[in-house]
Amino acid sequence: MNRCHGTSALLRACIATLLLALCTSALAANQPCSGRKGGIAGCDGDTFLCNDGSISASKKSCSAVLGLRNEARPQSLLKSSEGCQCGSGNYCVGPRGGVYCLTPGGSKSYKRK
Template identity: 70%
Template sequence: MAAAPAFAANQPCSGKKGGIAGCDGELFLCNDGSISGSRQNCAARYGDSGQAARPQSLLRSSDGCPCGGGSFCTGPRGGVYCLTPSGNKSYKRK
């Protein structure tokens, strides 16, 4: 008997991130409150075209940019991030 092939492909929000909590447009929101670094499109994968068209604003302050809120902050060196529930920054992949 042949062994079944093992699939080692990484999934969005795998490991310590605890799985997918939902979508924020094209981004995957993880159960730990961070955003996934996946290059996959969450809205396309789950057919959530309404959120994909929603504009995402970039803010200059750390207030008002929680992950899942549709708004992101920009850091002093141009990094785009949101704040997790624990107050940590979760950076958006370029």
């Protein structure tokens, strides 16, 4: 009888370890600016600025997550690609209506609609 009791305890320990691993990986995958974006560099209003210079497509509010005062500022939408660097508060509008900013490398980083 002791043999069954030991197997049951081992099974419970394995299940608990598996659940802990699944929960930890699920939490890590849902962070703004995760992966190759390199983490959060700061906020541009409610938008997350990533360490690679792009913006995150996260639906979360950056200022709320980081505990910053949300100072409402109007979002400038420019027709040309001049002056719409990520983090400047200015965004460009593309030919099909997409709103983006330019990363330091010159790539377009689009905002989620």
